[in-house]
Amino acid sequence: MLKNLATCWILLTAMLFLLTPASAQGALKISAPSEAYVGDPVEITVTDLFGNPVEDVTVYVNAQEIGKTDSNGKITYTFDSEGIYILTATKLGYLPAASVSISVEAQSTTPEETQTETPVTTPEQEIEVLEGAVIPVSIVSDSVVFQFESATRQKFSVSPTAFFTDGRTNAVLIGDISDSGCYRIEGVVKGEVNVNGKNWKVISVEDYEKLSTQSVSLETLKERASDYVAKEVIVNAYLRETPFEVGYAYVPGVDVYPGSLSDDEETPLLDDVKDLLSDREVEYSDFPTLRISGPVDAYGNNYQAYWKNAYGSVKGLVLPVDFVSGILDEDVLKYLPDERYLLFVENLDIKAEKTTIKEIRENPERYYGKVVELDVTGIGVTKSAKEMLSTVFPAAAASPVDVYLVLYGFFQDVPTKETSIPAFGVSSNPNAISMEDHPDGHYRVKCRVLILKELDDNMPKEPVLIIFEAMRIDRDETPIDETGKNLLLGYVDMLKSYVLGEEHKEGEHEEKPTPTETPESTIVPTPTPTPKSEGGQTNLSSLTVDITPDKITASPGDSINLRLKVDWEPEDWKGQANVIIVLSAAGFEKKYELPGVYLENPPIENEFSYTLPDNLPPLTYKAKIIVEAGGKEAEDSVDITIPAGKTPGFEVLTAIAAVGAACLRRFRS
Numbered sequence: 001m002l003k004n005l006a007t008c009w010i011l012l013t014a015m016l017f018l019l020t021p022a023s024a025q026g027a028l029k030i031s032a033p034s035e036a037y038v039g040d041p042v043e044i045t046v047t048d049l050f051g052n053p054v055e056d057v058t059v060y061v062n063a064q065e066i067g068k069t070d071s072n073g074k075i076t077y078t079f080d081s082e083g084i085y086i087l088t089a090t091k092l093g094y095l096p097a098a099s100v101s102i103s104v105e106a107q108s109t110t111p112e113e114t115q116t117e118t119p120v121t122t123p124e125q126e127i128e129v130l131e132g133a134v135i136p137v138s139i140v141s142d143s144v145v146f147q148f149e150s151a152t153r154q155k156f157s158v159s160p161t162a163f164f165t166d167g168r169t170n171a172v173l174i175g176d177i178s179d180s181g182c183y184r185i186e187g188v189v190k191g192e193v194n195v196n197g198k199n200w201k202v203i204s205v206e207d208y209e210k211l212s213t214q215s216v217s218l219e220t221l222k223e224r225a226s227d228y229v230a231k232e233v234i235v236n237a238y239l240r241e242t243p244f245e246v247g248y249a250y251v252p253g254v255d256v257y258p259g260s261l262s263d264d265e266e267t268p269l270l271d272d273v274k275d276l277l278s279d280r281e282v283e284y285s286d287f288p289t290l291r292i293s294g295p296v297d298a299y300g301n302n303y304q305a306y307w308k309n310a311y312g313s314v315k316g317l318v319l320p321v322d323f324v325s326g327i328l329d330e331d332v333l334k335y336l337p338d339e340r341y342l343l344f345v346e347n348l349d350i351k352a353e354k355t356t357i358k359e360i361r362e363n364p365e366r367y368y369g370k371v372v373e374l375d376v377t378g379i380g381v382t383k384s385a386k387e388m389l390s391t392v393f394p395a396a397a398a399s400p401v402d403v404y405l406v407l408y409g410f411f412q413d414v415p416t417k418e419t420s421i422p423a424f425g426v427s428s429n430p431n432a433i434s435m436e437d438h439p440d441g442h443y444r445v446k447c448r449v450l451i452l453k454e455l456d457d458n459m460p461k462e463p464v465l466i467i468f469e470a471m472r473i474d475r476d477e478t479p480i481d482e483t484g485k486n487l488l489l490g491y492v493d494m495l496k497s498y499v500l501g502e503e504h505k506e507g508e509h510e511e512k513p514t515p516t517e518t519p520e521s522t523i524v525p526t527p528t529p530t531p532k533s534e535g536g537q538t539n540l541s542s543l544t545v546d547i548t549p550d551k552i553t554a555s556p557g558d559s560i561n562l563r564l565k566v567d568w569e570p571e572d573w574k575g576q577a578n579v580i581i582v583l584s585a586a587g588f589e590k591k592y593e594l595p596g597v598y599l600e601n602p603p604i605e606n607e608f609s610y611t612l613p614d615n616l617p618p619l620t621y622k623a624k625i626i627v628e629a630g631g632k633e634a635e636d637s638v639d640i641t642i643p644a645g646k647t648p649g650f651e652v653l654t655a656i657a658a659v660g661a662a663c664l665r666r667f668r669s
Contacts, residue, residue, distance in 0.1 A: 028054060028089050030100045034159060037107050038079055046073045046089045057091040079104040084153055086146065101146065103153055128203070131184045131211065132166030132230035133317040134177055135344070139293050140327050148172055151193035152202055158190070164203070165323040167229035175205025180317065180346055182211045182232040198326050213315065218261055221318070222287050225341040228318040232346075235316075237261040239348050240309040241289060243428035245404070255305060255428040256328070257291035258335040261314065261343060288337035289316065290324060291345040304348060306406075307426035308468040310371055310446070312350040316343040350468055352446045357412050357421045360449060364463045367449040371468065374447065377439045378423070379485065380408035380492050404428065406467065407495045409488025410445070415480055422491035423447060425467030439480065442473045452494070462494070540630030543568045547625065547636045556642060566627060566634075567603035574600035577629035599629060 031045040046057045046069050053073025059066050061077065062085055069075045069089075079085065079102075087100045137145045137160055148160045152172060162173040164185065172193065177183065187203040194200075216228060218237045241259025263286070293305070321336050324344065328336070336342070352373040360367045383405045404427050411420040423445070447465035480488075546565040554560050577599045624637035 028057060028091065028094045030059075030087055030089050032087055032100050032102055034102060036079060036102055036104050038082060038104055039107060041076045041078050042102070044075050044077060044087060045069075046075075048094070054091060054094070057089050057094075060088045060090075061085050082106050084146075084150060086142075101142075101149055101159070103149075103157075103159065105157075127186070127188055127206075129184070129186050130164070130166055130169065130171075130203075132164055132169075132182065133180075133232070133319055133344070134173065134183050134185075135163045135180050135317075135327065136178055137161055137163070138178070139180070141292075141329050143329055144327055147195050148193070148200075151195050155193055156190050156202055158202070158204070163323075163327050165230055165319065167226075167320060169201060170198070170323055170326065171201040171203045173203055173205055175208070177205060177208060179210075180344075182213070182230065182317065184209045184211060196326065200326075218263070218287065221261075221343070225287075225318060229320065229341065230318065232315065232317050233343075235261060235314045235343070236312070237286075237314060238264060238309055238311050239289065239314050239345070240264075241291060241345070242307045242426065243291070243305045245428045255293045256332045256335065257289075257293075257305075257345070257428075259289045259291070259345075260286055261289055262286040264309075288339055288342040289314075289345050290336070290342050291316075292328070303471040304469045305428045306467050306469060308348075308350075310348070310350045310448070310468045312348050314343070314345060315347045315349075316345040318342075319344045350446045357410065357419050360421065360463055361418055364449070364451060367463070368451060369449065371446060371448050372465075374410070374412075374445050374465075375442065375473070376410040376412055376445055377442050378408040378410040379439050379480075379488050380406065382406050382427070383496075407492045408467070409491040410465065411484070411488065415484030415488055417487070420484075420487055420491070421463055421465060422452075422495055423465035423467055424495045425470070427467075439478060441475045443470045444473055445470045460494070464495070540573055540632045541569050543627065543629060543632035543634040545625055545627050545634040545636045547623075547638045550637065551639045551641070553641045553643065560640065562638065563605065564625070565603055565605035566599065567605075568599070568629070568632070569602075571602055573602075573630060575630060577627055580626040580628070582624045582626070 029047050031047065033042060036042045044059055046054050046059065048054055053069070053071070055069055055071045055073060057069040057073070059069065059075050059077075061079075066077050067075050082104055085102050085104060087102060137148075140163070145160065152158050152160055152174075158174045160172045161175055162177045164171040164173050164183075173185070173187070174190075175187070185203070185205055186207040187205045190202045190204055192199050192201055211232070213232045213234055214228070216233045216235055218235055221228065221233065221235055239259060239261055241257040243255050243257040245255055318341055321340060321342055324342065325333055325336055350371060352371045353367075354373040355367065357374065357376070360372065406425045406427050408423040408425075409415070409420060410423045413419055425447075445465070445467055446469045447467050450464050450466060451461060452464045453461040544565075544567045546567075548563045548565075552560050552562075620642075621640045622637060623640070624635055626633060626635040
């Protein structure tokens, strides 16, 4: 009975676990005007990262589907009422596009009068000249920008382009400043808005000048941070930061990198990851840092989106923590330090020695602990750290954020033992690598050289690279031979073993046998036999799967109840079943296979209660379970509909995996 309940638990939790968009191969981009009038057709264009139009993309307005793009990547839509609308777009195989807002106003009935209403400086308008730090809205999450845009649109009919602080005045800027930095700004003060309990001036920028960057030592910055508030500085120090992903529901969020500057070159990689995923307090040494960026992609942008502890020239803005808290999602405020100031990182120039894999292989002791620069090609996989670590570190499964373990086999020229090396990193990029059959491109990487056996006595005495940054130089999907592929994927398996703390048998994946080899030289896995009943019956006459109810309409935050029943005849049949779970929403489909689930003593049934996340986007989520056993196949599905409210969900689509990631493995046969 206990095993049957465990099987039901697996199926239900796995189904809910997978209600998230599939990892995409690329990313979409929406182009649309920022303003429009009621009744006028608006052209919306969707392209890929290279600007190529993408056909058959589903486009949404405030989470409601309006149609699909044509062969030119275009769709036209006419708004019938005033307001601020959010455009999003999805297509199977692509990362959802970052949302775009459009302000729709009523048609003017007195155009002549409107034309004469040019902006003028009245006695109530205040002109100010300010010097301070500027953060563009492009790197702030859409949910935060939407709150500010709603406030400034409603009061002044303008959209924000940047945030400003000089340490005393916090402001929303209206103008064409698109880069972060320290600026002298001359602008017209239009008034104030209040967002989340904080007052912000609204300044229309008339003129601006970017100011020079100052060099400062780490000691000086720690002792006299207040002297450098709102200034752009360069500090030579070790930067330790861990990027992680917040968002990627159907309105993308932001990538956040908490960290610190120090003189310490320790590399507590897994400790940092576990601290983040377990929701423990982040420990800041010396001077705290923070970096934020928009969604990462696989084509060179945000190439430093990796955990790192590297020495280099760090450029950033010294900002009050109170100001930064006003432009971050609530979910990540806990990662801000208790100190008064932090360094908002803009760029890191990592100091590295250029070399080759062959040189590292020939003299690993010379390079041990050093940061090196390499031009490489590689194959490997990207895995959710939350999913992987939850098996050995259960607290990770409940994390509202995620990071991704990137497991590589790097090589130069042709993959041989002398020209190949294992490498891994922790990234906020779910699409960092997904090519197991052939390389996905040439990279210029900066990595620290370590020896696996120094990290774990169970691992071979093998040099390994921890990736700090990886810039894709160009695409290359040239196939490699089976020997080279097996060598590289053997490295990937070895790294998985290290991360999960499992024993790895050196060389077991380096060669794959062919069916024509002799039994003495062929490694044949022993299949798990299908258990027979006492009477020897092994054939099923019927198999059924039933999920009730088949349709649920609920609001975010509601609890839903599902009942799953698996039944078959004859009753004395027992054996292995393969379970396939297919999830779809807004054009995405994700398929997950769970082989080796043991069935006995029918029927198997259980009821499961689950509370939906508070900010689940308003969509219909379809979950289908397929069970294959004894030559039979059965399936059933459930539709979970979240109706559209007044405001679409913009917060994190928190991991429904929290209830089941560990169970999926614990009960697999």
